[in-house]
Amino acid sequence: MSVSGVLVERNGEEGISQEKSTRGVLVGNRAWGNGQAGIFLANIAYGKGGAMDTGGALISGNALIGNRMGAVLRRVRYLSLENNVIEGNCGGVFVVGDQGRPGRAR
Numbered sequence: 001m002s003v004s005g006v007l008v009e010r011n012g013e014e015g016i017s018q019e020k021s022t023r024g025v026l027v028g029n030r031a032w033g034n035g036q037a038g039i040f041l042a043n044i045a046y047g048k049g050g051a052m053d054t055g056g057a058l059i060s061g062n063a064l065i066g067n068r069m070g071a072v073l074r075r076v077r078y079l080s081l082e083n084n085v086i087e088g089n090c091g092g093v094f095v096v097g098d099q100g101r102p103g104r105a106r
Contacts, residue, residue, distance in 0.1 A: 001018060001024050002026075003016055003027075004026075005029065009032050010033040013035055014040040014072075015029075020044070022053070023054070027060050027062070030065075036067070037071060038064035038067040040072045041059065041076055042074035044074075049075060051076055053077055053078050054076050058079070058080050058082075059082070060084065062085070064084060064086045065087055065089070067089045069093075072094045075096060075097070
């Protein structure tokens with residue numbers, strides 16, 4: 001899935017969200033004033049599970065301004081979040097891990 005050149009503003013929830021998808025390209029968008037994340041990328045939005053391989057999803061060149069969170073990355077791995085403008089949000093980037101327990105260093 002590719003989303004580019006989109007303006008999302010003042011939604012009660014996420015501006016742009018992607019769930020259970022691979023190789024997503026979210027480039028050159030503007031998300032401002034949204035009730036949750038400007039961009040939300042997740043394996044499972046409302047549930048439990050391990051981190052999903054996104055196959056190299058790309059989040060780049062976006063303006064994420066004045067949202068509750070700029071970008072939320074939930075239970076995902078193997079992606080790039082780069083060259084975005086993230087300002088005026090309650091939190092800039094929020095990364096949520098998977099349900100697994102970390103191993104003990106030996």
